[in-house]
Amino acid sequence: xxxxxAMYVAQGIHGLAYGMMxxxxxxxxxxxxxxxxxxxxxxxxxxxLSAYFAYQISVWGGxxxxxxxxxxxxxxxxxxxxxxxxxxxxxxxxxxxQLLLTQALVFVIIGLVQAKWGTEYLPFPAPEGLNGLxxxxxxxxxxxxxxxxxxxxxxxxxxxxxxYKTRLxxxxxxxxxxxxxxxxxxxxxxxxxxxxxxxxxxxxxxAGVVIAPVVSVHPxxxxxxxxxxxxxxxxxxFGSLGGAFLVAIVLGLLNAYGIQFVSQYAMVITFVFMAVxxxxxxxxxxxxxx
Amino acid sequence: MMNNKVKWGLWVAxxxxxxxxxxxxxxxxxxxxxxxxxxxxxxxxxxxxxxxxGLLSFGHAIFxxxxxxxxxxxxxxxxxxxxxxxxLIGIFSAALLALILCPIVAxxxxxxxxxxxxxxxxxxxxxxxxxxxxxxxxxxxxGYNIPPFSIPGIVSFDMxxxxxFFYFAVVVLGGSMWLAWFLTKTPLGQIMVGIRxxxxxxxxxxxxxxxxxxxxxxxxxxxxxVAGAMSALFQNMIAADGSVDIAHAFxxxxxxxVGGASSFFGPIAGAGIFAVLEEVTTRFTQRVELVNxxxxxxxxxxxxxxxxxxxxxxxxxxxxxxxxxxxxEEPS
Numbered sequence: 170x171x172x173x174x175a176m177y178v179a180q181g182i183h184g185l186a187y188g189m190m191x192x193x194x195x196x197x198x199x200x201x202x203x204x205x206x207x208x209x210x211x212x213x214x215x216x217x218l219s220a221y222f223a224y225q226i227s228v229w230g231g232x233x234x235x236x237x238x239x240x241x242x243x244x245x246x247x248x249x250x251x252x253x254x255x256x257x258x259x260x261x262x263x264x265x266x267q268l269l270l271t272q273a274l275v276f277v278i279i280g281l282v283q284a285k286w287g288t289e290y291l292p293f294p295a296p297e298g299l300n301g302l303x304x305x306x307x308x309x310x311x312x313x314x315x316x317x318x319x320x321x322x323x324x325x326x327x328x329x330x331x332x333y334k335t336r337l338x339x340x341x342x343x344x345x346x347x348x349x350x351x352x353x354x355x356x357x358x359x360x361x362x363x364x365x366x367x368x369x370x371x372x373x374x375x376a377g378v379v380i381a382p383v384v385s386v387h388p389x390x391x392x393x394x395x396x397x398x399x400x401x402x403x404x405x406x407f408g409s410l411g412g413a414f415l416v417a418i419v420l421g422l423l424n425a426y427g428i429q430f431v432s433q434y435a436m437v438i439t440f441v442f443m444a445v446x447x448x449x450x451x452x453x454x455x456x457x458x459x
Numbered sequence: 460m461m462n463n464k465v466k467w468g469l470w471v472a473x474x475x476x477x478x479x480x481x482x483x484x485x486x487x488x489x490x491x492x493x494x495x496x497x498x499x500x501x502x503x504x505x506x507x508x509x510x511x512x513g514l515l516s517f518g519h520a521i522f523x524x525x526x527x528x529x530x531x532x533x534x535x536x537x538x539x540x541x542x543x544x545x546x547l548i549g550i551f552s553a554a555l556l557a558l559i560l561c562p563i564v565a566x567x568x569x570x571x572x573x574x575x576x577x578x579x580x581x582x583x584x585x586x587x588x589x590x591x592x593x594x595x596x597x598x599x600x601x602g603y604n605i606p607p608f609s610i611p612g613i614v615s616f617d618m619x620x621x622x623x624f625f626y627f628a629v630v631v632l633g634g635s636m637w638l639a640w641f642l643t644k645t646p647l648g649q650i651m652v653g654i655r656x657x658x659x660x661x662x663x664x665x666x667x668x669x670x671x672x673x674x675x676x677x678x679x680x681x682x683x684x685v686a687g688a689m690s691a692l693f694q695n696m697i698a699a700d701g702s703v704d705i706a707h708a709f710x711x712x713x714x715x716x717v718g719g720a721s722s723f724f725g726p727i728a729g730a731g732i733f734a735v736l737e738e739v740t741t742r743f744t745q746r747v748e749l750v751n752x753x754x755x756x757x758x759x760x761x762x763x764x765x766x767x768x769x770x771x772x773x774x775x776x777x778x779x780x781x782x783x784x785x786x787x788e789e790p791s
Contacts, residue, residue: 208570259759264569265515266759269716272709273755280749392705396581403574437585440578444563447575451567 179310180425186314188421189321193376194398195405195413196328197369203345203408204365207256207267211274212373213395218278219244219374220381220390221286224293233296233382241374248370252363275391282388295382317379324372325414341365345408397424400439404446406456416454477629481622489625493693495734496632497686498714502726503639504682505711510720511643512675513655515569518576519711521583522680524703525553526687528587528594531697534603542606542618546631546688553684554677561673580708587699599698618692628689635685640723642678651675683711706748713751717758719765728766 198212222240227233251274259266294300295313302309332338344351344361352358377390384390401420405412420439427438446454481489501523508514529552533545564575587594594600608627609615616623642648650671653661658668691697701707710733711726718729733751740750762769 208574255756255760259763262763264573265509266763268515268517268570268573269712270756270759273752273759276748276752277756280746280752284746284749396577399574400578403571407570434585434589437582440582443578444575447567447571448563451571 176429180429181422182310182314182318184422184425185418186317186421187424188418189318189325190376190380191394191397191401191421192414192417193321193324193379194373194394195401195417196325196410197372198398198402199405199408199410199413200341200345200365201369202402204341204348205256205260205362207260208264208271209366209369210268210271210395210399211251211278212271212370213391213398214275214278215244215248215370216373216377216394217388217391218247218282219377220293220386221282221291222374223378223381224286224291224386227293233294236293237375237378240378241371244374244377245367245371248374249363249367251370252366256366257359257362279388286386286388288388291386293381293386300382313382317383320375320379324375397439400443402453404443404453406453409453409455412453412455478626481625486621489621490693491734491738493625493628493632493689495730496628497690497693498710498734499727499730500632500635500639500689501683501686502711502714502718502730503636503723504679504686506715506720506723506726507639507642507651507675507679507682509712509715510722510725511648511651511655512672514672514676515573516576517573517705517712518578518580518583518708519679519683520703520705520708521576521580522553522556522683523687523690523707524583524587524697525556525680526550526684527691527697527702528600528687529553529684530688531600531603531691532593534606535600540606542608542692545606546685546692549688549691550681550684553687554681557677557680561676565669565673565676577705577708580703580705584699584703584705587703594699597699599696599702601696601698603695605692605695624693628693631685631689635682636727639678639682643723647671647674713755715765717754717765719767719769721764722767725765725767732766 194212194216198209201207201209201212219240222243223236226236226240231239255270255274256267259270299312299316301312303312303315304310332342340351340356340361344356344358348358348362351361376394380394381390397420401413401417405414405416420442423438423442427434431438480492484492501519504522505516505519508516508519526549528549530545530549533540533548560579564572567575588596590596605618607615607617608623616627618624618627643651650661650666653664653666654668654671661671662668687697687702690702714729714733715726716729717732718727719725736750736754737747740747744750758765764771
């Protein structure tokens with residue numbers, strides 16, 4: 170295989186890995202939006218917070234796998250608390266308040282993180298045995314990217330199984346389409362909301378830990394990824410998991426090839442893509458509501 | 460209510476105290492006042508969208524930036540450009556940007572409007588950082604000449620004198636605030652409120668919703684452009700951070716929500732609260748963002764109508780007690 174083809178494949182792998190990460194984050198956002206109608210701007214803040222938890226666990230002597238299990242769990246728990254004690258009280262007061270409250274949470278999270286860990290870039294290395302290259306069919310692939318793709322796929326399948334094969338998934342899907350009716354049927358919808366918010370935050374946290382070895386940990390880690398995840402949710406259509414998946418992969422690839430060819434303006438491509446989609450179809454590609 | 464004499468008296472007293480302000484409090488506090496007034500005008504321009512038309516935008520800083528960069532670039536590249544044309548160039552570049560964007564944004568609402576603006580703000584921020592040869596990247600543009608304010612053949616004021624600039628800023632910013640207030644009292648202002656409350660009904664009444672929104676959007680952008688251009692003149696520099704960054708896009712939102720979006724004067728109160736709050740917090744801690752976030756959470760949770768709402772509530776309680784007293788005393 171010649172050099173340029175190898176470049177295409179390598180960038181493709183990078184793009185796919187980033188796209189799957191975006192989907193992990195966007196899936197949580199979309200689930201939360203679909204069920205509760207909350208556009209959670211703090212989602213990326215939780216993603217960043219989880220990376221810091223992972224770093225702290227590694228400082229305390231835990232290895233990568235310990236961090237991968239515990240950091241997202243702590244983050245998810247915090248997310249559930251935020252839903253219970255803050256968001257639940259203002260959900261009914263409208264979109265502006267939800268967006269502003271969650272953005273205020275971002276300020277608080279960033280402020281606290283800077284107070285505790287400072288603003289420098291902190292290392293969080295990939296685990297032993299995953300930081301090399303692997304040889305498949307005469308091509309070198311970075312193992313960790315493949316691991317990122319693998320773990321995201323595993324989680325995607327896990328989520329589909331839960332959503333479509335279990336009773337809990339049935340309740341969640343029902344609550345997405347009509348929360349009031351589900352509540353009237355005697356199911357404790359506020360509790361389901363809290364659990365979904367917690368699980369969504371857990372997924373963002375997982376993405377944060379998984380991506381940390383690639384980009385290293387810093388307070389503004391959530392900014393770009395969070396933006397991209399929002400673009401995914403909005404262009405995919407609010408509340409549509411399939412749309413989110415498709416757009417996440419497209420954006421990941423656009424980003425990777427964009428960095429290759431027009432490196433200076435790679436970030437702009439994402440937003441131009443979103444602006445074009447929204448200008449043509451304000452509800453997003455697969456969305457039915459605004 | 461207040462009779463005309465008292466009203467005029469208050470106006471005159473206000474103007475006199477403004478005129479004496481820089482002489483009494485000195486240069487530090489007159490600069491503090493200009494900073495506050497710029498934020499206040501920025502927040503008022505934002506509230507034309509949020510409070511009056513019901514459009515939540517997360518990217519109003521693009522217009523502040525367009526105004527600031529417009530003025531700064533004009534002063535940098537055009538030799539001998541007088542002050543007022545420089546200011547107008549800034550304002551028109553903000554309005555022009557709004558004119559370009561409004562075919563896209565006037566049709567979308569709610570979350571899509573908010574997020575689309577967040578995207579525009581990001582695009583603008585990145586472009587400003589990357590187009591180094593035009594905008595100076597992270598360092599921005601600084602050290603351009605601030606021309607004197609002159610009426611040819613009659614009078615010329617040196618704008619590098621802080622006290623003279625204070626008067627100029629008060630006139631321009633105050634005048635813009637008055638214009639914005641006037642705008643909300645015109646029939647257009649009434650339609651804006653109608654669109655906020657129920658755009659479908661406004662549509663059925665025969666008003667055209669989308670063009671109206673576009674007009675409001677351009678006005679709002681122009682006022683933000685005034686704030687940006689004045690900021691560029693005031694600081695004699697403009698850089699990406701502090702003009703078109705996301706944190707700056709949230710400044711008018713914070714001021715509007717904390718002050719109260721339901722009133723024209725809410726954003727001014729909010730800007731004042733934040734100016735004082737920042738002045739105080741920076742003496743104790745570096746974490747202004749953290750304090751702002753906590754204040755915002757408390758306001759949204761417990762005082763959803765902001766400072767103005769709080770004032771109204773207190774006034775109503777006082778008045779209701781007075782009214783109750785009158786009612787009790789009447790029969791006797």
